[in-house]
Every structure is written in structure tokens, then in C-alpha cells.
Amino acid sequence: MPFTFLSHQAPVLPFKRLWPRMDGVALVAGSAMPDFAFAFSRHVNVPSHEGAMFFFWNLPLGIAAAYALRHAFLPVYAPLSPFRNFRGFAQVVRRRPSIFNTSISAIFGSFNHVMVDHFTHENALGPRWFPRVYGIHVPEPFRDLAQLLQVVFTIAFAPIALALFAKIGREKIGEFGDVSPLSPADRRARWAVLGAAVFLGALAAIPTPGSGFATPVLRGATTFFAVAILFGGAFRQRST
Numbered sequence: 001m002p003f004t005f006l007s008h009q010a011p012v013l014p015f016k017r018l019w020p021r022m023d024g025v026a027l028v029a030g031s032a033m034p035d036f037a038f039a040f041s042r043h044v045n046v047p048s049h050e051g052a053m054f055f056f057w058n059l060p061l062g063i064a065a066a067y068a069l070r071h072a073f074l075p076v077y078a079p080l081s082p083f084r085n086f087r088g089f090a091q092v093v094r095r096r097p098s099i100f101n102t103s104i105s106a107i108f109g110s111f112n113h114v115m116v117d118h119f120t121h122e123n124a125l126g127p128r129w130f131p132r133v134y135g136i137h138v139p140e141p142f143r144d145l146a147q148l149l150q151v152v153f154t155i156a157f158a159p160i161a162l163a164l165f166a167k168i169g170r171e172k173i174g175e176f177g178d179v180s181p182l183s184p185a186d187r188r189a190r191w192a193v194l195g196a197a198v199f200l201g202a203l204a205a206i207p208t209p210g211s212g213f214a215t216p217v218l219r220g221a222t223t224f225f226a227v228a229i230l231f232g233g234a235f236r237q238r239s240t
């Protein structure tokens with residue numbers, strides 16, 4: 001995998017721009033789900049990158065994650081952003097896509113994830129389809145082109161994803177207006193929760209023997225979102 005966050009979202013966001021009616025939140029959630037299994041252990045072998053698991057793993061998790069992001073994460077924490085465009089994501093809650101739209105978007109997001117993976121891993125479709133291209137000599141310290149592409153995608157796609165997110169956020173403001181400001185007490189409470197979520201995520205990301213790199217990072221990210229969403233739900237409950 002190129003890094004799960006941002007590098008996997010950059011390739012799905014243009015589709016949201018192409019078909020604005022797609023459920024963008026589910027698209028983004030779906031594009032992260034195939035790697036979710038790694039959060040538990042490198043050794044939990046959920047074949048989330050192939051076949052039936054698109055329907056039994058990526059789809060239900062993608063729908064659940066999209067729901068949580070739409071209702072208990074973005075509307076709660078996006079208003080804290082210092083950037084106006086990103087505050088616009090609080091408005092995602094104003095749209096209620098159909099479950100069909102959410103499902104298609106989540107599946108498409110995870111399929112896109114796997115396609116990107118295929119061109120950034122040895123023994124995957126990319127190297128098998130284009131053996132000559134993938135056989136070219138790459139400079140040290142890279143093992144092969146697939147590994148080089150992983151790093152290139154991870155670095156190059158992050159700013160692209162952020163730029164596309166900023167554009168989409170601005171459109172949300174254009175469509176639904178600016179987000180109403182929070183009271184100082186409310187801001188403080190939400191920042192405190194975010195801080196606690198980052199702290200607990202960092203604790204969960206401490207590597208354990210034999211855990212490799214991906215598992216601690218994904219474990220940390222999962223913990224962060226779990227804490228933030230749990231409290232996010234409580235904040236929403238209180239404010240309605």
C-alpha cells in the first residue's frame with residue numbers, strides 16, 4: 001500500500017468532481033477500508049483486497065465509517081479548522097445520500113484502493129501486466145519500481161488530496177453557506193477531545209515487537225477516529 005491516508009484518497013476525489021452526486025464521504029471511507037484489517041495485526045489475514053471481501057468487509061465497514069464521519073466527526077470537528085474551506089466539511093451533514101448511493105460509493109472507493117495497490121506492489125497486476133516497465137532498474141535504496149511508486153504516490157498524492165479536499169470544502173460552503181461559529185466553551189471542549197484522541201492514538205501507535213510499520217500507524221489512526229467519533233456523537237446529541 002502507499003500510505004493509507006491521503007495517497008489513497010487522491011485518486012478517488014476526482015470521481016467526486018466528475019459525478020458530484022456520488023457520496024463523497026463514503027468514497028473516502030471506502031478508499032481506506034481495505035487496509036483496516038492491518039490495524040489489528042499483520043497476522044490477521046482478512047483478504048480485504050480481493051473477491052467476496054469487497055462485500056463482506058469493505059462494504060459494511062465503508063457504510064459504517066461513512067455514517068460515523070458524516071454524523072459524528074465532520075460536523076463536530078471541521079468547524080475547528082483554521083481554514084475556511086475545510087470548515088465547509090461540517091456541511092456534509094446537510095446531505096443524506098441514499099443507502100444505494102453510499103454503498104456504490106464505498107465499494108468504488110475500496111476498488112480504487114486495490115487498483116492503486118496493484119501498481120505499487122511486487123507480484124501484483126502492474127508488474128505482471130507490464131513486466132518490461134516494472135523490470136527497469138531503479139536507484140538505491142529502492143528494491144524495484146513498485147516500491148519506488150509507493151513512495152512517489154505517498155508523497156505526491158498528499159498535496160493533491162489536500163488541494164481537492166479544499167476545493168470540495170469550498171463548494172460545500174457555496175452550496176450551504178458558512179458554518180456558524182462555535183461558542184468558546186464548545187470550541188475548548190472539542191479541542192480537548194481532539195487532543196485526547198491524538199494522545200491515545202499516539203499511545204496505540206507505539207510499535208510492539210514484530211508489528212512492522214503499517215500496523216502501529218493504522219492502530220493509532222483507528223484509535224484516534226474511535227475516540228473522536230465516540231465523543232463526536234455525544235457533542236451532536238447535546239447540540240440537537
Ligand SMILES: [Zn+2]
Pocket residue numbers: 001034035049113114117
Ligand atoms: Zn491496501
